[in-house]
Amino acid sequence: MAEKLLSINYFNGGISSGSKIGLRGSFRWGQGLDIHSDPDRLQIMPKSTKDSGTTVTDLILFGSNNTVNANRYFLGDAGALYKRTSAGSWSKLSTYTDAQGMGFFSGTDKVFFVSGNTEYQLDPSGDTVASGRSLNSADWHPVETFLDKVFLGNGRELISTDASDINLDSDTVGGGIQIEFNFKIKCLRNIGDWLFIGASSDNSSVAKYYIWDGTSSTYNFAYTLKGEDGINSVEVGDDGTVLVSAGKQGHLYQLVNLNTNLKRIKTIPRIEKDKTIETFPGSTENFQGDVLVGLSDGTSLTAERGIYSWASTDKNYPHTLNMNYAISSNTTTGVTLQIGCLLAADTNNLFIGWRDNTTYGVDLISGTGVQSTAIYQSLVHDNGQPFRRKHYKNFKISLSRVLRTGEVITLAYKADGASSWTDIGTLNFSVDGAIQTKRFKPDIKSRELEVQLTFANSGSTAPELDNIAIVFSDEDLI
Incomplete structure (x- = not known):
């Protein structure tokens, strides 16, 4: 039969919703891949390094910068x-009851945080903490600044303290509203001229969200998401994208405009149908203009619990889903792995609060080094004819530059939905030297084929992939 060529040289389509067909450049799975810096090459994201030593002994749920220091x-x-x-x-400055909300307000130069249904105010100039008013009982009391006020979720109430006259022991000062009965506010986000209010209910699988202008006596817009166990988190990208995580099935939504309901845009992959995954209110962030989401909780054993991005290279490329980072332990699955908090310190530094079984910590991503392990898994190839067997004969891996010290790529495959990967060979600097291409002849016969590249990087650099080329032929019709 005539030989054909499968050439994979686009990598910026992100994680595909389908196993065989997706956006141009999409892949079935990826971890630690940099798909946006140069959309014509596959590069590796910066490394995650534990920054907190042994100081942190619980799961960080919230973080805050300040302008005092x-x-x-x-x-x-x-x-x-x-x-x-x-x-x-x-x-460790002190210990309170739990973590329910945190945020900095430049109007008073104080960090507001809530623990044990009590509001506190921290002065960064001397680390003194003043206790304030008691709040209604709720799991979450999110804190957000909007229109020169500090707003807190207080069960079904949104309460505020006015910037010009702070009185922590007063009732609502400077405005506030109530949402519907049986719902509690879980997350808040300033989205420009509006405040986004996400809510959940303890007694139903219904999520509600509200949009408020900050001055009206009640919310301006209210919408319902049926089948979702609450609005978990919300974040805004530099391009104006408002990304919302809802429910416990990994669903991501986008707020397209104010007068229509949220639009579902993607689902986090690898979640079993009878299991759950959830994002906590503090585990989203805008970092370098892109929206990041960390997976925080749930019963899923197979979901990859890392930090995902919803981003595009620029206006000429679509938004895509990518798992940018694993935590420094490189653990990615299991119910005892949790991402509790993301905090962008500035344009170059991102903090990640995590738990890995009985170990806790905060990682720092500062742009130096590369992820020690990165994975690319192609879409399933069947040449549009899954009923025909193919003969995959020759493979060629081409890099955009030569291998460097400490760089290794392992090429593997799955045939016809096999449960495990079979190694074909490696590109290894310590064995092959500074090569830029390498050929393999695995002689695979199957109806379908998936290809995996695993990047193991022991140094400060990682390989840059240019192309995967595979020569194959179709065998008899059926």
């Missing part, structure tokens, strides 16, 4: 309040 403050699920100085020194 360069210290960062973090609140853990067991109530521990931490400080990281500009020099990178970590300390």
Whole structure:
């Protein structure tokens, strides 16, 4: 039969919703891949390095910057309040009850946080903490600044303290509204001229969200998402994209405009049908203009619990889903792996609060180095004829530059939906030297084929992939 060529040289389509067909350049799975810096090459994302040493002993759920100094403050699920100085020194300031919300307000130069249904105010100039008013009982009391006020979710109430006259022990000062009965506010986000209010209900699989202008006596818009167990988190990208995580099945939505319901745009992959995954309110962030989401909780054993991005290279490319980072332990699955918090310190530094079984920590991504492990898995190839067997004869891996010290790529495949990967060979600097291409002849006969590249990087650099070329032929019709 005539030989044909399968050439894979586009990589910027992100994680595909389908196993065989997706956007141009999409793949079935990827971890730690940089698909946006140069959309014509496959590169590797910067590494995650544990920054907190042994200081952090619970799951960080919230973090806050401030404009008084360069210290960062973090609140853990067991109530521990931490400080990281500009020099990178970590300390535990005090311990409260739990972590329900946190945010900085430049109007008073204070960090507001909520623990044990009590509002607190931290002064970064001396790390003193003043306790304030008692709040209604709720799992979450999100904190957000909007229209020169600090707003807090207080069960079904949205309450505020006015910038010009703070009184922590007062009732609502400077405005506030109530949402519908049987719902509690779980997340808040300033989306420009409006405040997004996400809510959940303890007694139904219905999510509600509200849009408020900050001055009206009640919310301006209200919408329902049936079948979703609450609005978990919301984040805004530099391009104006408002990304919403809802429910426990990994569904991501986009707020397209104010007068229509949310539009579902993607689902986090690898979640079993009878299991769950959830994002906590503090595990989203705008980092370098892109929206990031960390997977926080749930019963799924197979979901890859890393930090995902919903981003595009520029206006000429579509938004795509990508798993940018794994935590520094490189663990990616299991119910005891949790991403609790994302905090962008500035344009170059991202903090990640995590739990890996009985170990806790905060990673720092600073743009240096590369992820120690990265994975690319192609879409399933069947040449549009899954009923015909193919003969996959020759493989060629081409890089955009030569291999460097510490760089290794392992090529593997799955045939006809096999449960495990079979190695074909490696490109290894310590064995092959500074090569830029390598050929393999595995002689595979199957109806369908998937290809995997695993990048193992022991140094400060990683290979850059240019092309995967596979020569194959179709065998008899059936």
